[in-house]
Amino acid sequence: MSTATLHDWPVWQLGAHDLHQAYQEGRTNPVRALQAHLDRLETVQPIVNAMAWVDEPGARAAAKASAERWRRGQPLSALDGVPITVKDNIPVAGMPCRWGSRVYADHWPLRDESPVARLREAGAVVLGKTTVPEFTLLGHTDSPLTGLTRNPWNPSLTPGGSSGGAVAALAAGVGALAIGTDGGGSIRRPAGFTGLCGLKPGWGTVPRRDGLPDTLPEMEVVGPMGRRVLDLVHALEAMAGERPGAWRGPRHALAAPQRIAYWRHIAGRPIDPRVLAVCDAAAQQLRELGHTVVEADAPPEVDAFNQSAWPVISATGLAHALSDRPDAAAQMGPAMAALLARGQALRATDLATAQAQVRQLKAATQGLWATHDLLLTPTSAALPWPAADTHPAEIDGQPVDGRGHAVFTAFANATGLPALALPAGRTHGLPVGMQLVGRPGAEALLLALGLQWESTCGPCPAWPLWP
Incomplete structure (x- = not known):
């Protein structure tokens, strides 16, 4: 994506890194950028229903303060003035945190959960909260409180879940960065369904305090979704900032080709052949970048x-x-x-x-790193399905249950491993995502490979063709 091209893009289409560059060059400012996102929200919210709550007064005040810092030449970080959205199971002071359920309909947190607090300290402008399925435990996004959320690429289809509102907003041009949670694939699968990239940090990389009750102990983490890999880098730099030195972002190109294991199936469970074809092509592209990609069987x-x-x-x-x-x-x-x-x-x-x-799963996956540096899989075994359905009833002609599409992701949560979702390509007009998983502490390696992939194969697919 060239700078010349970016000059022609509407402000609401700029990712976090590109928006930061626009502020530096004086092409726009945080107040105008926020207005562009609010205007875009007015257009797309009736179609995708991605936002559960919008804090326009709070966002305007934060954008105004950021614009003043930029005027003085004193931005707080690369995210200063960048409009972001926060998933509605992450507490944000001054906004409801309803977890998609009537049970929490009256819950108004008094404090930001710590990753949000660190983002605010970095100057990010919190636009509002994104929709979630009830208690964020479903693979599509439909809530008794907020209703059905739809995929910007085809509004008759689901954006997945549980970060469905996060990706639907971001892919439709609302917010330059989305913050969500991932307890079993809730960042990576929806990112794959909407042509975005998303990072599930390893366990402990993004410290958490002042959150909701834990439904998936030692599995759920907070992570970012973006339009470009650099957006994820900036987000992680802010959210992991509580422990200086605990995480360092990619500062240069990959030092060496990587040894990558490729799981095309999980124990013979069905996968849509269209998804597999796109991911097979992506595996070949990784080989052409100089990496060794070898098909392997997932441990039982x-x-x-x-x-x-x-x-x-x-x-x-x-x-x-x-x-x-x-x-x-x-x-x-x-x-x-x-x-x-x-x-x-x-x-x-x-x-x-x-x-x-x-424990058995952790022991089995530890053996992977003796012969490989990274693992490649699809993000989902299925393409997006009808928005009102909880899950696809069948995949490749075989009946599946509610987790049939999700077989590639939850193991990384249970083992605490970092994982990165990247756009792999498109099929039949829909994006397909691929997942890269690394050993503990491999966030920088994953993001460095993501940057290499993006520089060679391009960022996320073209914008949805509406409106």
């Missing part, structure tokens, strides 16, 4: 975790998070009420068995 522990441990961990996690709300079930949608009932019926031995499977 990955499938065992998906099939046996994940259902127990998610159900018991929800039951634990709502243990002090005995009337919660009566206020919930049918899917979450059923999940809550399952979680309440499970025994301690069921959870202990699931935790043992997580």
Whole structure:
């Protein structure tokens, strides 16, 4: 993306890094940029329903303060004045944090969750909260409070979940950066469905305090979604800033070709052949960049975790998070009420068995790094499906359950590994994402490879063709 091209782009199409450059060059300022995003929101919100709450007065005040810092030549960071959105399961002071549920309809946090606090300290302008499915435990985005969220590439389809509102807003031009959570693929799969990049940091890379109750212990992390990899770099620099030296971003090109294992399937579970064709082509492009990409079988522990441990961990996690709300079930949608009932019926031995499977999964994935530097997979086994459906009923002609599309992502959460979603290409007019997973502490390596991929293969696909 050349500077000359950027000069011709509407302000709402600029990512965080490009907007920072525009401020530096005096082509716009934070107040005008915010107005462009508010105007864009007015156009697209009736179509995609991506925002759960908009704090226009707060955003205007923050943009005005940022513009003054830029006028003095004293911006706080590369994100100063950049409009961002925050997923509605991350507390932001002064805004409701409703978790997509009537159970939390009246929840107004008094404090920012710590990653948001660090972003505000960096000068980011919080535009508002993005929609989520109830308790962020579904793979599509439909909430009893905010209704159905749609994919900007085709509004009849889902953007995925649970960061569906985050990616729908960003892909439609609302916010230059989106902040979300990922407990089983909730950043990476939606990013893949909407032509964006997204980072799930490794466990502990982005410290968290003052958040909602934990439904996925030691699995859910806060991470960014952006239009360019550099946007993710700037976001992580801000959010991981609590521990100086704990994370250092990519400052130069990759020092050496990488050894990449490629999982095309998980235990023979179905995958859409159109998705596989795009990811196979991306694997070949990585080879042409000089990397070694070798097809490999996923350890059987990955499938065992998906099939046996994940259902127990998610159900018991929800039951634990709502243990002090005995009337919660009566206020919930049918899917979450059923999940809550399952979680309440499970025994301690069921959870202990699931935790043992997580330990087995961690041991199995550790062996991967003896012969490989990174792992490549699709972000999802399916293309986006009809927006009102909770999941695709079948993939490649085979019936699947609610996690059939999600087989490639949750293992990275259970093992605490960092993972990066990148646009791999398009098929039938829809984006397809690929996932790169690294060993603990490999965020900088992942982002460096992402920058190389983007510089060679281009940033996210063209904008959706409306309106």
